[in-house]
Amino acid sequence: MTPEPTRPRPRVRRPAPPAGAEPVLRVRTVRASDMAAVVALDATVTGLHKAAYWQRVFKRYGHHGVGMRQFLVATLDEQVCGFVIGEVRDWEFGAPPCGWVFGIDVMPSARQLGVGARLLSELIARFRREGVDTLRTMISSRNSLLQSFFRSQGMRAGHLLPLEMDLGAFAPAAADADGEDAA
Ligand SMILES: CC(C)(COP(=O)(O)OP(=O)(O)OC[C@H]1O[C@@H](n2cnc3c(N)ncnc32)[C@H](O)[C@@H]1OP(=O)(O)O)[C@@H](O)C(=O)NCCC(=O)NCCS
Secondary structure, eight states, X not given: OOOOOOOOOXXXXXXXXXXXXXXXXXXXXXXXXXXXXXXXHHHHHHXXXXXXXXXXXXXXXXXXXXXXXXXXXXXXXXXXXXEEEEEEESSGGGOOSEEEEEEEEEOGGGTTSSHHHHHHHHHHHHHHHTTOOOEEEOOOTTOHHHHHHHHHTTOOOOSOOOOOOOGGGOOXXXXXXXXXXXX
8 A cells, every 4th residue: 555645744833023023021030940041141240150059049039039038030032131139138237127139130132121120120119018118239349330220220329338358367366375365
């Protein structure tokens, strides 16, 4: 019996997006499946691929999505293109509970599209639901891009002053021969 000739199956084509359609920007709580993209995104900024570090950050900030700790990602057409991490901290530095933003990154190819502003705005909305009314951050004085960004979002110099010291050059208090602190 001669086999039926197999016909090539018609190729299913996805409908092309309408010309000029805007990519869809969303902000949501991070998921475990986002972490490879987060590690890659961080590496574009820092030049370091810190997978173990990011797993620790995910464990600490990633599982809640509500409450004091927040780790949010922005997606453009379902692809992770940015993230922000923050936490409400109680009574640190003698201050009433306030929201801290620890890290924010947007993929270089997705910058200046409003992604960073959306991430920060969602973080602020979640902090306000926690009842705090102040947002704080700490940035490098050499990072003028972050300074411009935070200023544009309404952040101004606060009253806390960062202090630091080189521990290698630290001279310990005098100790006696047994290593006990001198009285
Ligand atoms: C800072 C950063 C988060 C901004 O993200 P973004 O998505 O490009 O920001 P937005 O598009 O929402 O811009 C918001 C505002 O920020 C300011 N801004 C953004 N990019 C800027 C730039 N290149 N130069 C000057 N101002 C800029 C503008 O005022 C802008 O408002 P406008 O568009 O009305 O002018 C992004 O550039 C980034 O990830 N940079 C690296 C961050 C970093 O160093 N992280 C490591 C330490 S946490």
